[in-house]
Amino acid sequence: MDILFDIISWIFLVSGSFFCLTGAIGLLRFPDFFSRIHAASITDTLGAGLILVGLMFQAGWTLTLPKLILILLFSLLAGTTASHAMAKAALKSGLQPLEVQKDNGKAPEESIGTTDEGALSSKP
Amino acid sequence: MRHVLALSATLSFFWLVNSGHYTPLLLFFMVVSVLSVAALCHYMDVLDGESQPLNLTFTLPGYLLWLFREVILANIAVARCVWLGTSSISPCVITVTANQKSDLGIVIYANSITLTPGTVSIDLNENHIVVHALTGEAAADLLGGEMDRRVCRVEG
Amino acid sequence: MFALTAVALLVVMAFALLRAFLGPTLYDRILAVNNFGTKTVLLLAIIDFLPGRPDFLDIAITYALINFISIIGVLRFFEYAGRKPAEKEG
Numbered sequence: 001m002d003i004l005f006d007i008i009s010w011i012f013l014v015s016g017s018f019f020c021l022t023g024a025i026g027l028l029r030f031p032d033f034f035s036r037i038h039a040a041s042i043t044d045t046l047g048a049g050l051i052l053v054g055l056m057f058q059a060g061w062t063l064t065l066p067k068l069i070l071i072l073l074f075s076l077l078a079g080t081t082a083s084h085a086m087a088k089a090a091l092k093s094g095l096q097p098l099e100v101q102k103d104n105g106k107a108p109e110e111s112i113g114t115t116d117e118g119a120l121s122s123k124p
Numbered sequence: 125m126r127h128v129l130a131l132s133a134t135l136s137f138f139w140l141v142n143s144g145h146y147t148p149l150l151l152f153f154m155v156v157s158v159l160s161v162a163a164l165c166h167y168m169d170v171l172d173g174e175s176q177p178l179n180l181t182f183t184l185p186g187y188l189l190w191l192f193r194e195v196i197l198a199n200i201a202v203a204r205c206v207w208l209g210t211s212s213i214s215p216c217v218i219t220v221t222a223n224q225k226s227d228l229g230i231v232i233y234a235n236s237i238t239l240t241p242g243t244v245s246i247d248l249n250e251n252h253i254v255v256h257a258l259t260g261e262a263a264a265d266l267l268g269g270e271m272d273r274r275v276c277r278v279e280g
Numbered sequence: 281m282f283a284l285t286a287v288a289l290l291v292v293m294a295f296a297l298l299r300a301f302l303g304p305t306l307y308d309r310i311l312a313v314n315n316f317g318t319k320t321v322l323l324l325a326i327i328d329f330l331p332g333r334p335d336f337l338d339i340a341i342t343y344a345l346i347n348f349i350s351i352i353g354v355l356r357f358f359e360y361a362g363r364k365p366a367e368k369e370g
Contacts, residue, residue: 017284021292022207023206023292023315024291026202027295027315028295028299028302029210030206033305033307033308037244037256040314041202042202042206045199051325055329067142070138075344084244085352088246089358093307093359
C-alpha cells in the first residue's frame, strides 16, 4: 500500500514539475505580455495543483493534509485574482494586446516608456 | 445570523487546522479571537450573501467538478502551444456577455474564465466581459456559452 | 524524488528571474515576480517534506498571503501613480 502511494505521488510530482517547466518556457517564449499571462497561469493552476496533490499522497492522514489543501485553494484563488489585476492594470496603462496593437502601430516599449516615466515623475 | 455562524465555523476550522496544539488555554484563545473577529465583521456590516454565499452551497460543487475538467483540458491545449512555438498561437480579444443576475454570479463567471488557461478576463463593464484568448479555439469555446449557462445554473 | 521536484522548481524560478531581467515592459516584470513568488510557495511546501525540516508549511501559507498582497499593492501603486499628477494639476 505504501509503495502504491509512493508511485502515485511520484507520477503527480513529475507531471507537476513538467507543467511548471512548460509554463516557465512559455513565459520566456511567448511574444507579448498578454500571451505570457496564459503561460504563467499553467504553472499556477495545473503545475501547482499536481505538485500539491502529489505531496498530499505523501502526507497521509496527518495535520499536513488540510494545510496543503489550504495552500492549494488559496493559490488557485489568489492566482486568478492576481492575473486579472495585472491584465487590467496593463490595459489601463495603455499596453495593447498584440492584435489590437497592429492597428494602432504602437510598440509595447513605447507605451511602457511613458508609464515608467509617469511612475517616476509622480514620486514626491 | 446564519452568516455569522458560517464565518465562525470557517475561522474555527482554520485555527484548529493551523494550530495543532489542543490545550484548554489555546482553545480558549481560539474562542476569544473567533468571537472578536465575528463581532467586528458584524458591526462593519460586511457579512451578507456576497461574502458568505450560503445559497450556493449545494450547486457549487458540481460546477467546480466540471470546471476542474475544463481546466485540465485547457492546460493541455496551452502546453501544446508552448512546445509548438509562437507560430501556433493567434491571440485575439473578444467580448462576451454575462447573463447572470447578481454581481456574485458575474464575478464567478469572470474568475472561471481567468482560471482556465488560454483565456483571461481583462476588463468588466456592466455585464460585458472583455476576454483575451490565446488561440481561436479557446475563444470559440467561450463564445459557445457553455460556461455561461452553467454559472447561471449555479446561481439558481 | 522531492529533491528532483525541488531542482525542477529552482530551474523554473531561474527562468522567471530571467524574464524579470529581460522583460521589455514593467508588467512583464511584475508577472515574472508573481510567478517567482508562487513557485517559492511550492518550494517551501516541498522543503517541508525533506527530512529534518518540519513546520515549513506554515511559512508557505504565510508567504502565499504576503505574495498576493504585495503583488496587488505594487499594481495599485502603478495603476494610480500615473493618474495622481493630473489630479493635482486639475
